[in-house]
Amino acid sequence: MGEEKKSQSQPAGVWPTVKPFVNGGCSGMLATCVIQPIDMVKVRIQLGQGSAAQVTKNMLKEEGVGAFYKGLTAGLLRQATYTTARLGSFRILTAKAIEANDGKPLPLYQKALCGLTAGAIGACFGSPADLALIRMQADATLPAAQRRNYTNAFHALYRIVADEGVLALWKGAGPTVVRAMALNMGMLASYDQSVEFFRDSLGFGEAATVVGASAVSGFFASACSLPFDYVKTQIQKMQPDAAGKYPFTGSLDCAMKTLKTGGPLKFYTGFPVYCVRIAPHVMMTWIFLNQIQKVEKSMGL
Numbered sequence: 001m002g003e004e005k006k007s008q009s010q011p012a013g014v015w016p017t018v019k020p021f022v023n024g025g026c027s028g029m030l031a032t033c034v035i036q037p038i039d040m041v042k043v044r045i046q047l048g049q050g051s052a053a054q055v056t057k058n059m060l061k062e063e064g065v066g067a068f069y070k071g072l073t074a075g076l077l078r079q080a081t082y083t084t085a086r087l088g089s090f091r092i093l094t095a096k097a098i099e100a101n102d103g104k105p106l107p108l109y110q111k112a113l114c115g116l117t118a119g120a121i122g123a124c125f126g127s128p129a130d131l132a133l134i135r136m137q138a139d140a141t142l143p144a145a146q147r148r149n150y151t152n153a154f155h156a157l158y159r160i161v162a163d164e165g166v167l168a169l170w171k172g173a174g175p176t177v178v179r180a181m182a183l184n185m186g187m188l189a190s191y192d193q194s195v196e197f198f199r200d201s202l203g204f205g206e207a208a209t210v211v212g213a214s215a216v217s218g219f220f221a222s223a224c225s226l227p228f229d230y231v232k233t234q235i236q237k238m239q240p241d242a243a244g245k246y247p248f249t250g251s252l253d254c255a256m257k258t259l260k261t262g263g264p265l266k267f268y269t270g271f272p273v274y275c276v277r278i279a280p281h282v283m284m285t286w287i288f289l290n291q292i293q294k295v296e297k298s299m300g301l
Contacts, residue, residue, distance in 0.1 A: 015301065017092075023296075024087025027288035028079035031281045036075055037068035038277040043137040045270035046233050052273045063140060071136035074129055074153035082126025083285070086184060090118035112189040119184030123177040128169035130176055131236050132156035138237040146239055171236060175251045179228030186224035187282060191217035214286055218279025226274050227267035231255050 032039075044055040059067045093114040097106055106114075123130075132153045139147050150156035160168050194213035198204040204212060231254050240246050248254040258266050 019296070019301075020091035021084045021088030023289055023292050024091075025080050025084030026292060027285045028083030028087070029076050030288045031284035032075045032079050033072070034284060035277055035281045036072050038273065038280070039075070040068050040070065040137055042270050042273045042277050043134065043233065044141065045273055046230060047138055047141050047237065049141060052270075067140065070140070071133045071153075074133035074136050074156060077153045078126050078129035078133055081129050082122045082180070084122075085125040086118045086122025086180070087289075089121045090114055090184075090188070093117055108189055108193060111192055112185050115184040115188035116181045119180035119182075120177050122184075123180035124173070126180075127173040127176050128157060128160075129153060130232075131160065131169060131171060134233055134236040135160075138233075142239070175228050175232040175235060179225045179232055182228055183221045183225035183278075187217045187221035190220040191282075210286055210290070211283060214283035215279050218282040219275055221282065222271065222275040222278045225278075226271055227255075229274070230267050230269060231258070234258070 041052055041055050041059075044059070045052060049055050049058065094106060094111065097110055097114060098104070101110075132150070135148060136150050136153070136156060139150065148156070148159065150159060157169065164171075191213050194216040195209055198209040198212045231251050234254050235248060235251055238246050238248060248257065255267075
């Protein structure tokens with residue numbers, strides 16, 4: 001009888017451990033399917049192709065609607081790795097922290113630390129897919145002779161390994177990790193604080209609380225992470241000149257040259273579009289995650 005109970009409880013013990021990773025990845029991928037066009041415009045703005053309206057008009061005129069979904073496979077792969085790892089890690093880390101805190105709710109700074117750590121873990125796993133995504137989105141902006149012409153994310157990863165070596169998959173991983181840490185800290189800390197404010201202080205209902213808190217967390221996630229995202233994008237899309245020399249020797253060199261030539265506000269190029277892209281993604285990720293959890297609960301999982 002005891003062995004029977006043990007065999008029945010073992011699957012129940014495995015699924016709760018795996019579930020945060022699976023749910024996080026699925027919710028992130030669903031959100032990406034909706035956000036991809038905005039993300040594409042954001043990258044083009046950072047590459048100096050004009051305002052959001054100009055970029056959108058030119059893309060529609062010259063490349064068609066399909067251009068807005070260029071790199072979608074890489075975006076989905078990124079969510080399947082990055083978001084799976086960061087949200088799953090965050091749930092595991094917070095659960096362990098609550099256990100160490102004798103079951104008491106975590107203070108805001110501990111949640112922020114968990115978010116920082118989870119963001120770093122997720123970025124390490126998602127960096128190759130992120131590199132493929134940036135290159136596929138930026139490809140059409142290059143002269144025809146310099147285009148890489150990746151057909152999908154897996155082709156991009158194969159070509160990068162074949163042409164540049166395995167370690168090239170983590171080119172720009174430093175700023176990617178730092179950006180992820182900043183984004184997760186801003187998103188998670190401000191989200192929890194906003195939920196308490198909207199729900200407890202203003203008396204908002206569940207739906208209004210989620211939408212309002214997600215919008216606030218999206219803004220702070222954008223403000224914290226965009227400078228690192230800008231540097232990361234410049235590093236990942238750079239090409240060597242005729243002499244084989246790259247424009248930047250690294251992330252710090254890129255940051256210093258950008259600061260010298262464009263000033264601090266240069267790091268916030270495309271901030272409105274970036275914020276519009278981050279906030280809906282945050283909201284939809286939470287909404288999709290909530291719906292997935294409801295379906296699981298109705299199925300007794």
